[in-house]
Amino acid sequence: MAARLDDLDRKILAELQADASQSLDEIARKVGSSKTPVWNRIRKLREAGVITRQTVILDPEALGLEACFFVLIRTSEHEAEWQQRFLTTLRARPEVLEAHRLAGDIDYILKVRVANARAYDAFYQALISEVRIYNVTALLSMEEIKSTTILPV
Amino acid sequence: MAARLDDLDRKILAELQADASQSLDEIARKVGSSKTPVWNRIRKLREAGVITRQTVILDPEALGLEACFFVLIRTSEHEAEWQQRFLTTLRARPEVLEAHRLAGDIDYILKVRVANARAYDAFYQALISEVRIYNVTALLSMEEIKSTTILPV
DNA sequence: TCTGAAAATTCTTTGAC
DNA sequence: GTCAAAGAATTTTCAGA
Numbered sequence: 001m002a003a004r005l006d007d008l009d010r011k012i013l014a015e016l017q018a019d020a021s022q023s024l025d026e027i028a029r030k031v032g033s034s035k036t037p038v039w040n041r042i043r044k045l046r047e048a049g050v051i052t053r054q055t056v057i058l059d060p061e062a063l064g065l066e067a068c069f070f071v072l073i074r075t076s077e078h079e080a081e082w083q084q085r086f087l088t089t090l091r092a093r094p095e096v097l098e099a100h101r102l103a104g105d106i107d108y109i110l111k112v113r114v115a116n117a118r119a120y121d122a123f124y125q126a127l128i129s130e131v132r133i134y135n136v137t138a139l140l141s142m143e144e145i146k147s148t149t150i151l152p153v
Numbered sequence: 154m155a156a157r158l159d160d161l162d163r164k165i166l167a168e169l170q171a172d173a174s175q176s177l178d179e180i181a182r183k184v185g186s187s188k189t190p191v192w193n194r195i196r197k198l199r200e201a202g203v204i205t206r207q208t209v210i211l212d213p214e215a216l217g218l219e220a221c222f223f224v225l226i227r228t229s230e231h232e233a234e235w236q237q238r239f240l241t242t243l244r245a246r247p248e249v250l251e252a253h254r255l256a257g258d259i260d261y262i263l264k265v266r267v268a269n270a271r272a273y274d275a276f277y278q279a280l281i282s283e284v285r286i287y288n289v290t291a292l293l294s295m296e297e298i299k300s301t302t303i304l305p306v
Numbered sequence: 307t308c309t310g311a312a313a314a315t316t317c318t319t320t321g322a323c
Numbered sequence: 324g325t326c327a328a329a330g331a332a333t334t335t336t337c338a339g340a
Contacts, residue, residue: 001214002216003216016208017209018208019208020207021207023332023333024334024335025332033308034308034309034310035309036307036310036335036336037307037308037309039334039335040307049212049215051212052210053172053209053210054173055170055171055172055173055208055209055210055302056166056169056170056204056205057206057207057208058306059204059205060304062154062202062203063155063156063158063306065304065305066155090298094305095305097299097304098264098297098299098300099298099299099300100294100295100297101294101295101296102294103292103293103294103295104292108298109223111251113304139255139259139262141256142255143253144253145240145243145253145254145261146250146251147252148251149210151211151213151216151218151247151266152247153211176317177318186325187325187326188316188317188318188326188327189324190324192319193325
């Protein structure tokens with residue numbers, strides 16, 4: 001699964017992660033190469049699935065999404081049908097930014113972005129009405145110390 | 154802090170979040186407008202800080218970063234100096250993708266991406282050697298059900 | 307695989323409505 | 324604020340080394 005990347009690939013990925021709006025010329029200059037090779041490598045990195053998509057990062061506060069919760073979920077249900085419904089629900093909800101199935105006594109963790117505590121409660125009520133859940137702990141973020149999409153390459 | 158956005162702004166933001174490599178013409182067509190107004194709005198959304206940056210999303214697996222941990226941290230220290238050192242440490246560590254200060258009995262949560270369990274342990278040892286921490290619980294992700302940077306607009 | 311240049315497309319600005 | 328057009332810059336392709 002892991003792609004074989006050389007030093008030039010890594011430099012290009014670092015530049016693209018830092019700022020994807022840079023021109024090819026600019027990236028080529030910074031990584032010490034020229035336009036065509038950089039362009040060919042980016043194309044290959046896309047095809048190989050290393051680069052999945054290009055996007056803009058928005059400021060949640062500027063959109064009025066001022067509350068961030070991490071939700072720890074324990075469930076007594078472990079049947080395929082239940083799990084399928086739970087997954088479908090999570091994927092359909094735009095306020096759920098992350099969802100992971102965990103090892104250990106906590107079964108799932110979610111990261112949820114909403115306008116305020118009331119909006120979180122609406123989400124919570126909707127969730128437990130759709131799927132049976134044994135235990136839920138919501139951790140409210142007071143301060144976002146760090147939040148990055150930049151992976152070390 | 155929250156910017157006033159109209160329907161056209163929201164449509165543009167949705168398109169940019171979905172795929173920032175689209176041309177202005179394409180975005181304009183999809184949102185039912187034309188190039189110049191779309192361009193002006195994007196510029197204003199940047200200036201207003203709604204759009205913070207443009208980036209590429211990479212596949213962590215393709216980079217060999219196959220382990221994802223959520224780390225729950227309790228500390229007995231609440232002095233400014235300790236907190237400053239802790240924050241600086243987290244921000245400097247590229248494997249820490251998210252860090253939040255929480256309300257409640259758990260003080261901090263981190264999201265950490267590493268190659269494997271051994272790499273996580275190296276991170277953990279480095280962290281506790283740099284700052285005093287009372288209690289740490291690591292939750293290992295078995296499956297990434299959802300992971301998106303797309304905020305509901 | 308890289309270099310360099312040409313062709314095609316897109317971005318950005320301008321001025322009229 | 325919108326539209327259309329034009330100049331500037333960029334992306335993409337394609338030879339040749």
